[in-house]
Amino acid sequence: MRIVLATNNANKVQELKTMLKECSSVSGVSCISDTGLAFVPQETGGTFEANAMQKAVETAEFLAKNGYDKAMIVADDSGLEIDALGGEPGVDSALYMGRETPYTIRNARIIELLADVPDEKRTARFVCVIACIMPCGEKHMFRGKIEGIIAREQRGENGFGYDPIFLVPEYGKVMAELSGEEKNAISHRGRALGQMVEMLDAQDTPLDTFDYELAKRADNDTATETIAFDEIIDDLGIGCDELQG
Ligand code: ITT
Numbered sequence: 001m002r003i004v005l006a007t008n009n010a011n012k013v014q015e016l017k018t019m020l021k022e023c024s025s026v027s028g029v030s031c032i033s034d035t036g037l038a039f040v041p042q043e044t045g046g047t048f049e050a051n052a053m054q055k056a057v058e059t060a061e062f063l064a065k066n067g068y069d070k071a072m073i074v075a076d077d078s079g080l081e082i083d084a085l086g087g088e089p090g091v092d093s094a095l096y097m098g099r100e101t102p103y104t105i106r107n108a109r110i111i112e113l114l115a116d117v118p119d120e121k122r123t124a125r126f127v128c129v130i131a132c133i134m135p136c137g138e139k140h141m142f143r144g145k146i147e148g149i150i151a152r153e154q155r156g157e158n159g160f161g162y163d164p165i166f167l168v169p170e171y172g173k174v175m176a177e178l179s180g181e182e183k184n185a186i187s188h189r190g191r192a193l194g195q196m197v198e199m200l201d202a203q204d205t206p207l208d209t210f211d212y213e214l215a216k217r218a219d220n221d222t223a224t225e226t227i228a229f230d231e232i233i234d235d236l237g238i239g240c241d242e243l244q245g
Helices: 010-020 048-065 103-113 180-186 188-201 229-234
Strands: 002-005 028-031 072-082 123-133 139-150 166-168
Touching (some): 010 072, 072 188
Parallel strands (some): 002 072
Antiparallel strands (some): 072 123, 123 139, 139 166
């Protein structure tokens, strides 16, 4: 089974590719930019589930039109929910204070906003929903989360985004102080992806049935099959397999 990651976030790509290396059901992982094509799916759903499935469906539809119709498409919608901010930034985590605003500035601002919030009310969680569309059109969603505390200062050099302010209580360290391996073992993304890998490993049909080179392009004269994406779009936002932390 080959996978195309429906994300333009290089940090997510790196984490997902690293974790999928261990999966025996997966023969190769690419991201949108690896195909030589450029595509930015919309995220207008308002929930992690709706956005993840929207990204998967739109990317699958775009790639199928360009000849990439036999890979499994995997999208990730994720973010940080801070209880003292009423769940913000939440689904808008990438856009919070402006997409181009450096995370050092965003994280400093969050620390400032929470300056008077006592330790016991600084609770937060990272959430990740992975939506995938199999080459046969079947779709699945998996949710992972990790609970933590918003730190009073930024620390650590690893990870990305809000990792420098997300304290993981059992480690006594912020996420950005954990190694990649440590983060992937406990993170929202690692937990959601772990459920997807379990689903792949449990498939009865040999997955290689659908496995072939991602080399065809729309301008090739080779005929390509396309998946019934209209059906998938009709079902957008439903069909969550598991909703567990
Ligand atoms: P794609 O839509 O192309 O996947 P994106 O960055 O726009 O990329 P999201 O809409 O899912 O993706 O926003 C996710 C944001 O949540 C991300 O940009 C970070 O700000 C934050 N985030 C998600 N996972 C994180 C993690 O593991 N560590 C730190 N911040 C994270």
